Amino acid sequence: MNKFILFLVTLIFSASVLAHGPTPQKVQESVTVNVSPEKAWELVKDFGAISTWLSSAKVTKIEKRGEDTYRIITLESGDKLDEKLRSTDEDLKKIRWEITKGNVPFTDFNAYMIVSKGSNDNESVIQWTARFYRVYKLNPPIPEGQDDATAKAAVQGFVDSGLAGLKKVLESK
Template sequence: MKKIIIGFFLLFVSINVFAHGPSPQKVEKSIKINASPDKVWAIIKDFGNFQKWQPLVTDSKVEKKGEDTLRTLTLKSGGKVVERLKGVDEEAMKLKYEILEGAVPVADYNSFIVVAKGSGPNESSVTW
């Protein structure tokens, strides 16, 4: 009887493991920038000017669709990516967005960028 119970338990666990699909991945990178957080935040929060600081993007077009703010990025490779702004927190200097579709190999991509005071004067820390 004990072997049967263990067998059912192992079968149940193995089915649940495969039922959930791939595990979500989390990547977090930070960089120090020699500029005040206010100046860095002014650039980051400008959702329509991503190409000004992201070298892989040549153009950015923003449009409103109902309550959503969408941006279409044109990549140097010629591909396009459509993203939706999920939120801007001025006080926390945090911008959240997600990729809806496009020429990047990701699914369910949700991201945020946070600007904070750096360790030195006139220095910022940006975490993406």
């Protein structure tokens, strides 16, 4: 009887280990720009200015919904993203937001950017951190295009393009 109970307990715990769902993903990159942190922060914190530095963002519209601020980004593909501003911290030079709706190969996207001083007064480091999940929330088999690799590649593309765009725009002013 004791061996049977031990077998059942082992079986239950083994099954729960396999039923964990998707693993959270993270992309974190940074770029050094040759402008002061104050100048870099002015552009980064402007929630409506993303279409000036993210190449895939063609049009940005800001909307107030109650107390919340949203930006609706029209991508070059024609798809739209709804993003909600979570917070802006002037002291830390940090902005946080989330994607609430959009046709993208990832879900539960939350991100933040921080601007910090570089090695001198006219140098800044801009860090972009994004956390998200793949679209398919169940266990394998995972449909093509809804896997971790697809989600990570898409977010990595946004982050890399965005940081390159920020550097280009900031250093050309």
